[in-house]
Amino acid sequence: MRIVRNLVGLLGFLLIWEVVVRVGLIDQNDVPPPTVVFARIGELFGDTEFVRDVIASVLAWLIAMAVSIAVAVPAGLLLGSVRWLRDATKAIVEFLRPIPSVAWIPLILIVVGGGPESKILLAVYAAVWPILFNTIYAMAEIDPVLIETARSYGTPKSRLLTSVALPHAAPFVFTGIRMSAAISLILVISTEFLAGAKLGIGQFVLEASSGSGRMDLVLAGTVVAGVLGFLANEGLERLGKRLFRWSSNDEGDVA
Template sequence: MRPIYRNLIGLVGFFLIWEGAVRLDLIERVFLPTPTDVFATLADLLGQETFVRDVIATVLAWLIALAVAIAIAVPAGLLLGSLPSVRMATRVLVEFLRPIPPVALIPLIIMTLGSGPEAKVTLAVYASVWPILFNIIYALDDIDPLLVDTARSFGNSRLRVAATVALPHAAPFAFTGLRLSAAIALIVTVSTEYLAGSDLGVGAFIINGANSVGAMDEVLAGTIVIGAVGYLINEGLERLGNRMFRWSDTTRAEALT
């Protein structure tokens, strides 16, 4: 059986158990609507311009944040991975910043940038930089010194060795970091939308529904949309990675898992 069919069977089974639990009164319907109610609400919401704008606002903020994170993490990773002295000089700062949860920075960001799109983009960038950065650093550490020495023995400059040896070796690892960062950026974007009180976004829609009486179906509909967007992003990146890096053991190992 193809993986997509196994995934669909599991998903359908989950919704059937959910539907049965509510209809058998194991869970009160006011707290957890049935999937049929949620999907009916979702179909109605997809026809509303305001909800579609919320989805677009979230996806656009995610896309901007991921692009900025790549622009920061790739050169920084190459620099820290290629120059041990620079890496040691910045190690304390990096290890100090990395464990700080993005949500802990929400008050600071709101005070400095407000609660608009800048806040969620900034926090998503902060959270999604690290997987790409460290995957590149570890990839450069993992290069076989014999490959580098061989390239240099042919008279190649340091820059050419980096372009022809280091970058091809680090690319699959960087792409793995990109997949992790894509999921993290989406999580932080939505979380910031409802914790920072944004005006637009699916996160803002969810928190508004949670504060309304009898709107749990809308809350769950928004949650399903975010889950679907996250799945499509990961599936798309996985397929792209398998096409781009067929030669890499890293992507083959991911495909098997």
């Protein structure tokens, strides 16, 4: 039923969009109707260059997510379990966290260059924070009885993190990953658009808007990016429900 309601809402929005454009309330050259946009999407997926752009964006996003998880989860476990280290790094973390990732684009372009490394690096920077803070929060919520019980059975400190802390933190960490998935995809495509990458959906939208002024192509690329983000979030949400059925419904829903 949830899927049906979502589809009804989407179809209603598309119908209103189509009618508004067709009756002339909005110039079709500025905002093409959805029938035109979806027809362009069908044509674009027959274009090898556009398919390469989509693959380039998806690969950069997957790499950024893998790196973010590899960095943020161990760092969150460490900061969440060692109080003095968390206090020592609090100032630098709170200084870096509010800085928008796109603000680093000029510096990244000078240091790294305009290749795929730049969009991956910026996506990692943006995606690390939700995973990191969800992991730290999860560590703070562990029942002390669990830790003391494990210690009473002679569990070494190295295994406390993997056998007690990490299983407890897993739903929170996964929520952070799901949040970061959307953020990193936004950063990948935004960097492609703002920094002028050689390949990617953002680069396609930039060329379509600045070169030929084809708004149908601009919206087609934008819709494809939106569908990728929706599929990523929906897939991760379903995976999380399967993996953490034992968890309460609201556990892990941390902003």
